[in-house]
Amino acid sequence: MFSKACEYGIKASIFIAIKSYDGKRVSPKEISKEIDSPQAFTAKILQALVKNEVVNSIKGAYGGFEIEINKIKTIKLAQIVNAIDGDNIYNGCGLGLHKCDENHPCPVHDKFKSVREGLKDMLENTSLEELALNIKSGTSYLKI
Amino acid sequence: MFSKACEYGIKASIFIAIKSYDGKRVSPKEISKEIDSPQAFTAKILQALVKNEVVNSIKGAYGGFEIEINKIKTIKLAQIVNAIDGDNIYNGCGLGLHKCDENHPCPVHDKFKSVREGLKDMLENTSLEELALNIKSGTSYLKI
DNA sequence: TATAAATAGGATAAAATTATCCGAAATAAA
DNA sequence: TTTATTTCGGATAATTTTATCCTATTTATA
Numbered sequence: 001m002f003s004k005a006c007e008y009g010i011k012a013s014i015f016i017a018i019k020s021y022d023g024k025r026v027s028p029k030e031i032s033k034e035i036d037s038p039q040a041f042t043a044k045i046l047q048a049l050v051k052n053e054v055v056n057s058i059k060g061a062y063g064g065f066e067i068e069i070n071k072i073k074t075i076k077l078a079q080i081v082n083a084i085d086g087d088n089i090y091n092g093c094g095l096g097l098h099k100c101d102e103n104h105p106c107p108v109h110d111k112f113k114s115v116r117e118g119l120k121d122m123l124e125n126t127s128l129e130e131l132a133l134n135i136k137s138g139t140s141y142l143k144i
Numbered sequence: 145m146f147s148k149a150c151e152y153g154i155k156a157s158i159f160i161a162i163k164s165y166d167g168k169r170v171s172p173k174e175i176s177k178e179i180d181s182p183q184a185f186t187a188k189i190l191q192a193l194v195k196n197e198v199v200n201s202i203k204g205a206y207g208g209f210e211i212e213i214n215k216i217k218t219i220k221l222a223q224i225v226n227a228i229d230g231d232n233i234y235n236g237c238g239l240g241l242h243k244c245d246e247n248h249p250c251p252v253h254d255k256f257k258s259v260r261e262g263l264k265d266m267l268e269n270t271s272l273e274e275l276a277l278n279i280k281s282g283t284s285y286l287k288i
Numbered sequence: 289t290a291t292a293a294a295t296a297g298g299a300t301a302a303a304a305t306t307a308t309c310c311g312a313a314a315t316a317a318a
Numbered sequence: 319t320t321t322a323t324t325t326c327g328g329a330t331a332a333t334t335t336t337a338t339c340c341t342a343t344t345t346a347t348a
Binding site for chain 1: 335337347
């Protein structure tokens with residue numbers, strides 16, 4: 001569904017959000033340990049998230065990654081996925097046709113429609129806040 | 145969403161079904177031309193479909209690929225996807241956790257649930273027959 | 289100002305996916 | 319039985335994704 005990079009990016013964002021609630025910045029090392037991902041690769045993904053303004057980076061001593069607390073509730077899953085995998089997963093054709101729409105549909109276009117829209121809807125309406133709060137309360141988990 | 149291989153596999157199956165209705169067998173060459181895919185790679189995918197009993201292959205002169213007509217309506221998209229990409233797309237964890245279920249959910253487990261189930265449902269209830277008939281009637285397209 | 293700690297980013301490597309090539313095996317028809 | 323045609327399957331190559339390494343740059347503090 002998502003690329004590995006995207007999976008890491010989502011989990012990293014959640015962890016950074018949690019730490020940000022506590023006023024703490026985190027390093028790629030701490031993040032990769034917490035979400036069970038390769039450290040250097042995770043660092044690359046964080047760069048993409050910084051570029052797309054999902055997370056904030058502070059360079060130098062006592063630096064790290066963080067997200068402004070009042071921004072956490074405004075960030076949606078869609079923004080994170082888009083930053084890393086693009087929008088192909090919920091906007092592209094299910095069978096890879098370059099041109100696929102109502103007038104020129106691929107064989108699964110109609111069948112896929114509700115699935116794709118459901119996915120898009122879910123991504124656009126799921127905030128980083130709720131995901132982070134569930135982890136914080138022990139309702140969901142970031143690894144294993 | 146699906147791998148390239150899987151996209152080719154679905155389109156190839158549809159084309160073989162259409163030709164089978166006319167009592168004709170088709171070659172990888174004809175298939176790849178019709179679905180706009182690399183020929184040798186498509187041939188490999190066809191081997192996987194043969195192994196998983198989605199399509200039938202007849203070796204030697206006047207051979208080719210075909211599907212028994214009365215079998216076309218019984219083949220579901222899920223069987224094709226499963227033969228090539230496995231079931232991870234609708235059974236695996238959205239964030240790649242090895243262990244992810246109601247008792248130990250990943251952060252998006254609940255959010256994903258309906259999307260994943262919708263996808264699974266769609267794949268299991270869409271027959272090769274309806275996809276092929278729509279192509280035949282010009283209601284949908286295999287390329288461009 | 290010097291130092292230590294941290295992200296940024298380029299270069300490279302490993303692994304997986306996508307793609308090509310070619311000979312072996314099978315088979316229908318001449 | 320020979321020949322032409324076709325799938326099968328192994329080897330290899332190209333591309334993309336995943337992953338690692340190392341140096342440069344930034345910055346807070348001593």
